[in-house]
Amino acid sequence: MDIQKLLYIDRRIIYLLVAIGALIPIIKPIGLPVVPTDPVQGLFDKLESLSPGDAVIISYDYGPSSEPELNPMSEAILRHCFTRDIRVMIMAIFPLGGVNMAIRQVEKIAGEYPDLVYGDDFVNLGYKEGDRPL
Amino acid sequence: MRRTIPLVLTFVVGMYPVFAFFVPHNAISDMNQRLDTYLVIVAAFALPLGVVNLVSMNLNKIKQKKSGWPYSIVLMAGLVVMAYFGVIGVITGRYTGFHPTFELLFEHMVSPLQATMFSLLAFYVASAAYRAFRARNLEATILLIAAIVVMLGRIPFGDMLTGGNMTPLSEWLMDKPNAAAQRGIIIGAALGAASMSIRVILGIETTYLGKGE
Numbered sequence: 001m002d003i004q005k006l007l008y009i010d011r012r013i014i015y016l017l018v019a020i021g022a023l024i025p026i027i028k029p030i031g032l033p034v035v036p037t038d039p040v041q042g043l044f045d046k047l048e049s050l051s052p053g054d055a056v057i058i059s060y061d062y063g064p065s066s067e068p069e070l071n072p073m074s075e076a077i078l079r080h081c082f083t084r085d086i087r088v089m090i091m092a093i094f095p096l097g098g099v100n101m102a103i104r105q106v107e108k109i110a111g112e113y114p115d116l117v118y119g120d121d122f123v124n125l126g127y128k129e130g131d132r133p134l
Numbered sequence: 135m136r137r138t139i140p141l142v143l144t145f146v147v148g149m150y151p152v153f154a155f156f157v158p159h160n161a162i163s164d165m166n167q168r169l170d171t172y173l174v175i176v177a178a179f180a181l182p183l184g185v186v187n188l189v190s191m192n193l194n195k196i197k198q199k200k201s202g203w204p205y206s207i208v209l210m211a212g213l214v215v216m217a218y219f220g221v222i223g224v225i226t227g228r229y230t231g232f233h234p235t236f237e238l239l240f241e242h243m244v245s246p247l248q249a250t251m252f253s254l255l256a257f258y259v260a261s262a263a264y265r266a267f268r269a270r271n272l273e274a275t276i277l278l279i280a281a282i283v284v285m286l287g288r289i290p291f292g293d294m295l296t297g298g299n300m301t302p303l304s305e306w307l308m309d310k311p312n313a314a315a316q317r318g319i320i321i322g323a324a325l326g327a328a329s330m331s332i333r334v335i336l337g338i339e340t341t342y343l344g345k346g347e
Contacts, residue, residue, distance in 0.1 A: 097245065
């Protein structure tokens, strides 16, 4: 088979391969191992080192375009905080929806912990204008 | 005079943070923080400027029935409706600060549309990468190998193939060679920005003043 031909295959075949690659794990999860990276392990260890009553600030600086990719991580961080009684302040400096997504997510996750009180255990600081100068 | 006052103002405002950095006195640093706040306010003016520009461009397009003008109507309708419910929500809303209609539109229109656009990028990027990453010479081969390692290191499949070694290798590539190259670029850009700032502060660079005396 001529290797050069592989360079000029129809882009629709590439699209089809990408679609198959994305769909197979969704339809039938194949249970691949997940190795935590250093930043992930570092964040986990930092949250573990906090005491109940300590507060963290989480800034949702991403938009709906990367929501499916990043929401699982922020959900995990919220659950970690609420499980350890760490208080959470949410905010966003990304104008396109960051704070909307943050509110939706905090309401969803806080619903799993009936004892949490808004204003005491978690609070929404809202969108802050200013981007990098802020 | 029309040029002198802005030049003096630029010099004073530009030199003040430098002065404040070396003079740790409360009165000096308070004013410096105030300047930071002014910067946020001035930066916020970019938003209405953008809206005015967007409205004027799209209204002209609709008036002149240029190609794709119906899309401009959709854009203008979206702008007006979202802005209306956004402002109403801030005035009357609950703690979230959003009107229920705003949230409905955001959750069921803006969010899926944005996610769709981003998802489509995966197909285009895959196709472009397939054609771009070719081992033509040594540099291109290094780029190709690094890209494959980083891509495999980002997904569990790579670790399954290599017994968990792909993630650390990918992290090393990102943290060491990639970070070093990025820092070089950032330092270069920062030096460029610093030299441009000095030119503006000293009044050598005056294009921001526009033409004429």
